[in-house]
Amino acid sequence: MDLKEFFEMGGYAGYVWTSYGLTALILLWNWWAARRSEAEAQTAARRRNELALERSS
């Protein structure tokens, strides 16, 4: 396969690659945001546990 031809996308390079790039960006953002949402809640829960332990001892 001709690589140059592939990247040119029959003259639609700008449109096709922008679309796929934007999709990658949104999927990565979702991945990062979901991970962060879970991790933040876990850290907060862990901290609450430690505080509760300190208070009880």
Added chain:
Amino acid sequence: MSWTWFHKLASPPHAYRILGSLAPWFGWASLALILLATWWGLVKAPADYQQGDGFRILYVHAPSAWMSMFTYVVMAVAAGVGLVWRIKLAHAAAAACAPIGASFTFLALATGSIWGKPMWGTWWVWDARLTSELLLLFLYLGYMALRASFDDPQRADRASAVLALVGVINVPIIHYSVNWWSTLHQPASVTKFDKPSIDLAMLIPLFLMIIGFQLYFGWAVSRRLRGEILRRERNANWLKEAA
């Protein structure tokens, strides 16, 4: 009729554990499928007889448009279940769906706009399909804003659930807009009670991408829902072991 099984499944510790073990499967499977479908759609699938290589935008546009509607239905059903059975987990699931759905809706609008410029000759028109999809984005954003405006999680749950249910009418409108009214957007190629209007060689990567997106949604919603559960179950005893 006994609902005990239902309530047991919906118990936060149970759900937290199950989601935690499901998420990696969703994640890796979606990654594999999305990569495969991207290669298939960009390289292996033949160019279209009318649009040439420009039609390859279909493989990101149609799955994100599909997911924007699918996510809303999941969100509305979860909100309805939360209202009727008073299940906090269902409300949490609805809340977890909203940002994911909003991002898919934005992606569908943006890729559609990029596709429309060379093919239709315009970035945007106010036809029934495009306008109702834009309304969907505002519904997601409104849902999230409404949730954020309450301090009391229980009141946030109920108010936002009503909004989610009211907005669900927009989903059939989006889907059938292209049949009910004259629009610039063409009618459905796949989701109709007929043979798909896409050649099989072009249809396979589309299906792979849709399944990949679906699994990706499963991953994202699992992660977000686990976060929601932890935030809501502040003082529960089971957390001591789970966290």
Added chain:
Amino acid sequence: MTPRQKRMVTVVAIVAGVGIATTFALNAFNQNLLYYYSPTQVHAGEAPASRAIRVGGLVENGSLARKPGSMEVTFILTDYAQKVPVSYTGVLPDLFREGQGVIARGRMDGNRFVAEEVLAKHDENYMPPEVADSLKPHLDAANSAGRRST
């Protein structure tokens, strides 16, 4: 009724109520939701003559003509029942070709529609060129049948 059943009825009532209200509203505003008029509607006088409108149809085969030395093109829009001759000056979208659906925005000038903007409407069919060639006669028939019914 238990409280749970009451809540169930409420939820069903919300969805059904909004559904019915929306149906009525959309029916009332049906005309405003149409993005374009067909040539038949234009001939029947359903499209307002005083303001700019959109007319959608197929570009009739063999009707496209370019004025030499200018950007002006003329073509005929058809829905297989009625025809509207169109003139337009400007850049045409990639999908504009004879036999394809287009939507023109502009106003009627006598019998001629003077377009300020021409958008291409594509159909829901995707296929490789080889398949399109082998399907050509069949596809044309299917397309014309489909257009006539809408």
